[in-house]
Amino acid sequence: MPLDLHRLDPFDDDAVDAWWEAYAAAERADRGAGATVWTRDETRSELQQESAVVDRRAYLIRDAGEVLGSASLALPLKDNTGIAHLGLSVPPAHRRRGVGTRALALLEHEARSAGRTTTQASTSWPHDLGPDGTGSPGREFARRHGYALALGDVMSRLDLPVDESALRGHEAAAAASGRAYEMRSWVGGVPDEVIEQWAILDASLETEAPTGEKEIEAQTPDVDSIRESDDLIARQRRLSFGTIALAPDGTAAAYSQLVVSTDGNAYQWGTLVRTADRGHRLGLAVKIANLRMLQSTAPEVRSAYTHNAESNSHMLAVNALLGFRPVERLGELQKHLD
Template sequence: MTIEISRIDPFDPHDVDAWWEAYAAAERADRGADAVVWSLAESRSELQQDSAVVDRRAFLLRDDDEIVGSASLALPLKDNVHTAHLAISVPPENRRRGVGTAALTFLEGEAAASARTTLQASTSWPHTLGPGGTGAPGREFARAHGYALALGDVQSRLALPVVPATLDRIEAEIAESTEGYEIRSWVGRVPDDVVERWTTLDATLETEAPTGELDIEPQKPDIDSIRESEELLDLQHRISFGTIALAPDGAAAAYSQLVVSTDDGNAYQWGTLVRAADRGHRLGVAVKVANLRMLHREAPQARAVYTYNAESNAHMLAVNTMLGFRPSERMGELQKRLT
């Protein structure tokens, strides 16, 4: 068979629908019917955004006139410009026909043509399969094509609402440790008077958090990138909840962000980080609790919170367990170097 790979027009509803349907079918087949996936509308908005941060490309895979899968390539434009992020979605009925291999060969060629030397991807599998994901289709496909497991993550789920007394008890337990820090929370855009400090913390997240063997470099603080991300959230009708902890000298000591999808009714934990100099003051717990308080007040319809943490991040996993999170899935961050 000969696989035809064509880049889609993100403003062509037929192509975007077909691209998303292949993605969603593949994810749900491997992860279960209730797997959390981006909605069609959210995906369409991301593909259509004119981004200065990342070059996004989406592709349809065809065998004659039959759509047999989809793929995407994301090329960072500001930081870590040596990397490329690949994704391939092939529904089960089209597997073992060379579709995924053809798509991977194509994406690797596109990345190399853009002078990218490190290829990265991710795949998820049931929590019960263990950290290595042995036997999971995505993990075995990646292994066969030279992609190593660079970092293993745990997805955890928190059923909502959290009993208010639980949050009261936690806040009482950490009150002495957080004394002297100002906790500020908001819904929507990061306020102008703290966005620079927020951005400084956010830029260090990728390298301050456990990174395993991932070939990534520190990012440069960039307010424009934060504002672009917020513009996309608006287009997707998502709701952002942010909390920052300010040290006595006014510097940003910790931050956390929750994002609610109005399409699927779930909340997703984005970045949470405590500055190295301020660790030990239980600020990670404080900012998470503040966000949960806001979530209950402003989005009481939210059904659950999902978060990902490195398997090796024992401290944050313990914090999540204290809040009531339970492991629900695993994800592998995969990597292959071209040179």
């Protein structure tokens, strides 16, 4: 039997376990034993969710029935419908045998069959390897197969808790600069009274933030998509902290979301300040508000992680001010299908 992609049933626990084990093994081999990976149950919950936003497909890479790795496709259904997001994981024991190359060809065929013309993926490497990732397994594999580095990101880690006196000082500076704005914060899903404004900023994140050479279209604000995300966070037993800054006319000027995973870490999700409202330290203000809620609600969390485009010097400076330090790099990759 030749190598094949077997699309798994997300309600088949053994198949999902095999998928996750290949994914986690590959990530830890390339990034170290302490690599941040989705937990098994978080993965299971995502694959099982019925989504109107994205068509998620997970595959086992098999040869003669033996599982050699795992793969995935995420096909946007509402915006950017010409793009397919690919994932490919081959643990070290099955490398150097052409498994990844053959699996990638099959995965790209699946993307073409779904009407996609551009594939995007990502790979991580140690920070000290530099912004190009030369020498890292994932980056070199991608390079050989025609995937260009469209955007380089920096992953930074913050040790928690942040010193209270430092937080107070940063908070006072941000408040003085942004006193015209109303701050609202919450734990859990986005409140009904601000969800439309939240959706507007969330939809603009992909194009307002640096995109490098990534080909990506502006998204349409969609409250239903936000509610779907809230639902998945709850299913995964994650905990979300959100803050929005409202301008005097009631429109959203800035927002930020921080999510605690069941792996015990917190992860910075979207943070954005609307172009017209920049220069008032709103990015710092919304981040501080979320950190305060995190430290009071989940004091057991000891690390927070964030990714930022290497070109986003302003947000990197805000993170450094709060105590984040770079630990890894991530390359956002892109290829046009023939």
